[in-house]
Amino acid sequence: MSEASVAVHADADLLAQSVAARLVVKLLDAQAERGQASVVLTGGRIAAAVYRAVAALPAKDAVDWSRVDFWWGDERFLPAGDPERNETQARAALLDALPVDPARIHPMPASDAGADPEEAAARYAAELARAARPGTAALPHFDVLMLGVGEDGHVASVFPEHPVHYESRPVSAVRGSPKPPPVRITLTLPTINTAEEVWLVAGGADKANAVGMALAGAGPVQIPAAGVQGTGRTLWLLDRAAAASVPARFRSLR
Numbered sequence: 001m002s003e004a005s006v007a008v009h010a011d012a013d014l015l016a017q018s019v020a021a022r023l024v025v026k027l028l029d030a031q032a033e034r035g036q037a038s039v040v041l042t043g044g045r046i047a048a049a050v051y052r053a054v055a056a057l058p059a060k061d062a063v064d065w066s067r068v069d070f071w072w073g074d075e076r077f078l079p080a081g082d083p084e085r086n087e088t089q090a091r092a093a094l095l096d097a098l099p100v101d102p103a104r105i106h107p108m109p110a111s112d113a114g115a116d117p118e119e120a121a122a123r124y125a126a127e128l129a130r131a132a133r134p135g136t137a138a139l140p141h142f143d144v145l146m147l148g149v150g151e152d153g154h155v156a157s158v159f160p161e162h163p164v165h166y167e168s169r170p171v172s173a174v175r176g177s178p179k180p181p182p183v184r185i186t187l188t189l190p191t192i193n194t195a196e197e198v199w200l201v202a203g204g205a206d207k208a209n210a211v212g213m214a215l216a217g218a219g220p221v222q223i224p225a226a227g228v229q230g231t232g233r234t235l236w237l238l239d240r241a242a243a244a245s246v247p248a249r250f251r252s253l254r
């Protein structure tokens with residue numbers, strides 16, 4: 001488990017540009033080391049800005065996108081192609097513009113795929129298990145997993161005080177989400193925490209309280225972002241407004 005580090009950017013636009021550049025370099029490094037790379041995507045406004053920034057970055061062409069696996073940390077349980085799906089957003093902002101291998105894109109099931117949310121979560125867990133390296137846990141290696149942070153401290157679709165905290169399976173259905181839509185699918189915190197690097201990306205003053213509480217050591221049931229730790233690195237990528245309440249011990253990095 002890794003100690004968190006914090007990087008603060010002047011504004012949300014620079015934050016998105018910086019995360020995009022980091023992502024390209026991280027994928028290049030993973031491909032140099034392992035011949036392939038994997039990234040776990042998320043949803044929300046800052047994620048969309050990062051995807052657009054990657055698509056606009058000339059250095060993205062250095063990545064062999066046909067050897068990148070794309071997974072999702074959470075999904076809104078809506079019909080395929082719905083503009084509110086995190087998959088739809090990522091395809092439109094990034095994946096459609098890249099020479100990806102369609103077999104390496106692993107969206108979470110849509111609500112019209114013939115399964116209820118619980119069965120859809122089980123199907124995604126099975127897809128993860130099929131990609132797991134032999135002899136390891138039932139999950140593939142994730143080089144980098146990106147998360148947005150909600151104003152209430154949620155990450156992926158793990159919300160404060162929600163029963164999803166007590167789910168022992170790697171992927172969970174979520175009903176009664178306080179953020180619309182109410183039905184979702186999410187990786188659980190223990191699954192998220194198997195990633196080598198986890199990046200928590202947050203911009204805007206409305207995130208400052210949750211970010212500050214998470215870094216101050218709040219409990220993960222109250223502030224789910226506080227329960228996130230990559231195996232090699234936990235990186236908080238913030239703009240100045242979101243960083244307003246970061247505890248002093250992280251401020252040397254600002």
Ligand SMILES: O=C(O)[C@H](O)[C@@H](O)[C@H](O)[C@H](O)COP(=O)(O)O
Pocket residue numbers: 042043044045046047074075076086147148149150154155156157179
């Ligand atoms: O499906 C979703 O909505 C997300 O995966 C969610 O966890 C999101 O990342 C945060 O709510 C931050 O979203 P914003 O960047 O829009 O604030």
